[in-house]
Amino acid sequence: MYTLASILSHIHSKQHLIRDAARQIYDLAYDSRKIRNAEHSLFFALKNVRDGHTFIPDAYQKGVRAFVVSCEDIDISLCPEASFFWVEDVLTALQELASYHRQQFHKPVIGITGSNGKTIVKEWLAQLLQEDKKVYQSPKSYNSQLGVALSLWNLSDDYDCAIIEAGISLPGEMNHLEAMIRPDIGIMTNIGVAHASGFASKAAKITEKITLFKRTKDVIFPSRYGFDAYLPSETTTFTFGERDVDNVRILHIEERRDGRSSIQVSYEQEIATFTVPFVDKASIENVLICLTTLLFLGYPLDVILPKLGRLRPLEMRLQLKTGRHNCSIIDDTYSNDLASLQIALDFLHQQQQHKKKTLILSDMEGLDDKLQAKLLSVLGRQNLTRIIIVGKSLHFLVDKLATPLLFFDSTEELVRNLRNIVLENESILIKGSRRYHLEDVSKLLVAKSHETVLEINLSALEHNLQAYRSILPQHVKLMAMVKAFSYGSGSYEVANLLQFNKVDYLTVAFADEGVELRQHGIDLPIMVLSPDEQVFESLLTSNLEPEIYSFRILKSFIDFLRIRKQKAFPIHIKIDTGMHRLGFLPREMAELATLLSAAPEIKVKTVFSHLVAAGKEQHRDFTIQQIGFFSTSVDRLEVGLGYTVIRHIANTSGIINWPSAYMDMVRLGIGLYGVDMDGKMTLEKVSELKTTITQIKELPAGTTVGYDRKGLLHRASRIATVKIGYADGYSRRFGEGVGEMSINGQKVSTVGSICMDMCMLDVTDIVAHELDEVVVFPDLMEAARRIDTIPYELLVNLSARVKRVYYYG
Numbered sequence: 001m002y003t004l005a006s007i008l009s010h011i012h013s014k015q016h017l018i019r020d021a022a023r024q025i026y027d028l029a030y031d032s033r034k035i036r037n038a039e040h041s042l043f044f045a046l047k048n049v050r051d052g053h054t055f056i057p058d059a060y061q062k063g064v065r066a067f068v069v070s071c072e073d074i075d076i077s078l079c080p081e082a083s084f085f086w087v088e089d090v091l092t093a094l095q096e097l098a099s100y101h102r103q104q105f106h107k108p109v110i111g112i113t114g115s116n117g118k119t120i121v122k123e124w125l126a127q128l129l130q131e132d133k134k135v136y137q138s139p140k141s142y143n144s145q146l147g148v149a150l151s152l153w154n155l156s157d158d159y160d161c162a163i164i165e166a167g168i169s170l171p172g173e174m175n176h177l178e179a180m181i182r183p184d185i186g187i188m189t190n191i192g193v194a195h196a197s198g199f200a201s202k203a204a205k206i207t208e209k210i211t212l213f214k215r216t217k218d219v220i221f222p223s224r225y226g227f228d229a230y231l232p233s234e235t236t237t238f239t240f241g242e243r244d245v246d247n248v249r250i251l252h253i254e255e256r257r258d259g260r261s262s263i264q265v266s267y268e269q270e271i272a273t274f275t276v277p278f279v280d281k282a283s284i285e286n287v288l289i290c291l292t293t294l295l296f297l298g299y300p301l302d303v304i305l306p307k308l309g310r311l312r313p314l315e316m317r318l319q320l321k322t323g324r325h326n327c328s329i330i331d332d333t334y335s336n337d338l339a340s341l342q343i344a345l346d347f348l349h350q351q352q353q354h355k356k357k358t359l360i361l362s363d364m365e366g367l368d369d370k371l372q373a374k375l376l377s378v379l380g381r382q383n384l385t386r387i388i389i390v391g392k393s394l395h396f397l398v399d400k401l402a403t404p405l406l407f408f409d410s411t412e413e414l415v416r417n418l419r420n421i422v423l424e425n426e427s428i429l430i431k432g433s434r435r436y437h438l439e440d441v442s443k444l445l446v447a448k449s450h451e452t453v454l455e456i457n458l459s460a461l462e463h464n465l466q467a468y469r470s471i472l473p474q475h476v477k478l479m480a481m482v483k484a485f486s487y488g489s490g491s492y493e494v495a496n497l498l499q500f501n502k503v504d505y506l507t508v509a510f511a512d513e514g515v516e517l518r519q520h521g522i523d524l525p526i527m528v529l530s531p532d533e534q535v536f537e538s539l540l541t542s543n544l545e546p547e548i549y550s551f552r553i554l555k556s557f558i559d560f561l562r563i564r565k566q567k568a569f570p571i572h573i574k575i576d577t578g579m580h581r582l583g584f585l586p587r588e589m590a591e592l593a594t595l596l597s598a599a600p601e602i603k604v605k606t607v608f609s610h611l612v613a614a615g616k617e618q619h620r621d622f623t624i625q626q627i628g629f630f631s632t633s634v635d636r637l638e639v640g641l642g643y644t645v646i647r648h649i650a651n652t653s654g655i656i657n658w659p660s661a662y663m664d665m666v667r668l669g670i671g672l673y674g675v676d677m678d679g680k681m682t683l684e685k686v687s688e689l690k691t692t693i694t695q696i697k698e699l700p701a702g703t704t705v706g707y708d709r710k711g712l713l714h715r716a717s718r719i720a721t722v723k724i725g726y727a728d729g730y731s732r733r734f735g736e737g738v739g740e741m742s743i744n745g746q747k748v749s750t751v752g753s754i755c756m757d758m759c760m761l762d763v764t765d766i767v768a769h770e771l772d773e774v775v776v777f778p779d780l781m782e783a784a785r786r787i788d789t790i791p792y793e794l795l796v797n798l799s800a801r802v803k804r805v806y807y808y809g
């Protein structure tokens with residue numbers, strides 16, 4: 001329990017103003033949109049992409065009364081009841097507090113780092129240990145400077161051990177994480193090329209990562225990476241591998257025909273063989289790390305091995321699916337603890353497409369009084385329409401929440417009664433631990449799925465948005481391009497996230513797309529590119545703002561507005577500075593200004609143009625000329641109008657290459673969706689097109705595969721048929737070996753021509769099984785190059801029948 005007075009002694013503040021020293025603090029807040037328990041929150045004004053100081057009034061208005069800040073010149077008279085801590089660096093203060101809190105925990109803390117596999121090892125270990133221990137684990141992606149601090153804050157004595165993941169991308173970062181986590185036991189998963197950019201060499205990267213263990217007594221790792229050499233001499237190592245000196249020796253690994261691997265290990269004179277449901281090297285290594293850790297912790301082999309056989313690949317969290325009866329289903333049926341419940345509820349809260357929100361929640365066993373109170377406050381703060389509870393241990397919630405509750409003793413009972421519950425036009429979060437197999441419920445609620453899906457990672461999209469924001473000056477507004485179904489990746493699903501992240505504008509290509517967004521709770525201003533007369537009515541009824549590109553369309557829109565008695569309807573003027581597609585020419589500005597200023601029906605919100613070749617060095621002069629034409633045109637227009645407008649000309653490439661073109665706003669398109677045409681950003685992949693192998697055949701040399709006998713086999717081959725064809729948007733030009741897909745991380749090529757709904761792959765040289773997952777575009781840029789197009793075309797061509805599956809985290 002912390003009070004403002006006690007917090008004062010745990011962080012270094014330069015100055016403070018404490019108005020109620022006894023105020024108790026339970027929550028650390030840094031995002032004013034996510035404040036729940038305001039009066040017991042301490043708000044950290046972090047300087048992220050947005051400066052947290054600007055959100056202090058908002059947080060105050062929501063009831064927050066304690067702030068950690070770094071700016072000296074805050075107008076505290078606006079927050080007459082608030083206490084302030086002034087610190088050198090707000091993030092550091094947050095870390096100091098987390099670090100102090102961590103040191104009050106006297107049971108083992110396991111710290112995990114490495115290039116890959118951290119999250120899966122953490123999740124698996126938690127799963128394996130949970131059978132006889134209360135395990136605290138950092139939530140999925142909370143492994144950064146901020147994430148680790150927030151995860152540690154939730155640590156409490158109710159747990160028997162904690163597993164915390166540490167991720168870094170730059171030299172110097174691990175020291176801060178170490179100071180907070182102070183692992184008693186360390187796990188180093190491996191070292192690879194991931195994030196290599198920030199480091200001079202592999203050795204530098206290992207040295208940095210291993211800093212996490214500079215005070216750790218025992219460190220566990222696969223011996224083949226030779227981490228020993230980097231550890232302090234007093235560290236005790238516990239390794240697995242093929243050397244005689246390894247604590248756990250790997251004697252034999254064999255891939256079996258059923259898609260499992262058989263592994264033989266020896267440990268302290270004992271030899272044992274077990275199987276795991278994986279064949280890929282990475283998963284096997286992760287399993288072995290878990291095995292080695294459990295042996296280190298003193299569990300006997302015969303207890304551990306059967307459990308390893310039941311491990312499953314991590315499922316994606318928080319999948320957002322289209323449900324029956326116009327519902328949105330958020331599926332998170334994998335784990336259930338307070339931290340992940342909170343994240344899932346936040347995501348539910350973002351869904352603006354439905355007013356009604358239902359939570360289906362499985363039991364959380366073993367909640368003591370403190371955790372019960374916490375759950376109660378987490379649920380109480382959420383605007384839920386109802387909560388459906390599965391299991392027996394949450395009955396204490398009865399009469400304590402305003403939300404209607406429905407109880408079922410078991411998942412089976414809920415499934416039997418599901419027909420009697422009206423679930424329609426709502427967002428439904430299904431949240432339960434694995435043992436409640438709530439996926440049985442979600443299967444009944446989700447509209448039927450097909451086997452070719454486009455997975456869209458909304459947290460990657462959020463990351464990319466922040467990445468671009470971080471290079472833009474604060475005053476530059478951001479318009480997000482969600483035209484063409486958000487470059488193929490979805491409509492309101494993407495727009496909801498952008499709205500939540502406070503972009504300034506959205507742009508669609510057609511009025512219909514805008515109408516759909518409005519129907520799903522998007523209230524950001526929306527610009528519609530090149531509308532025609534037929535959609536004027538929709539523009540008006542859905543409050544969509546047209547791009548006006550010619551005198552013809554301008555005059556007819558003004559006429560329309562006059563008849564409808566509209567005043568000052570927002571419009572956007574497009575100037576043609578060199579694309580020669582749509583737009584007014586610079587020489588038409590005087591005439592345009594005259595017409596505009598005589599029409600009270602409209603109000604020019606923004607004036608824009610489009611760069612033709614912002615990413616092409618050889619057209620530098622042309623770009624400079626475009627920016628020049630644009631600036632003088634808008635200057636002239638503003639004089640004629642008598643008021644100023646928002647100016648914008650830069651698209652994604654413009655953001656990267658042309659700071660002089662930022663003006664008042666930029667239009668972010670392809671970069672948001674994870675495609676870096678300029679190769680200058682660290683973006684995350686947003687969409688992944690996946691299909692499955694339907695059948696595999698062994699065929700002799702000389703056989704042909706597919707239509708017109710195009711695929712002649714020059715050797716005895718294994719041919720896999722996968723469920724994607726040109727009707728899905730997989731171009732016929734990818735046939736006959738041009739297209740490359742990836743199965744279990746291995747690249748394979750197409751054979752023969754692409755059919756309408758299927759195509760064939762040569763899997764002779766790789767491990768592949770029927771029903772295996774196939775990644776259709778392992779490298780989107782390369783795929784586009786191979787058929788002489790651009791990634792934009794591949795993305796937007798994916799047909800509507802390819803089901804979109806969204807997930808977050």
Ligand SMILES: *Cc1c(COP(=O)(O)O)cnc(C)c1O
Pocket residue numbers: 481483529610650651652653667668669670671
């Ligand atoms: C599509 C589009 C953009 C976005 O372009 P990207 O290259 O995807 O960033 C910007 N402005 C206009 C007018 C567009 O049509």
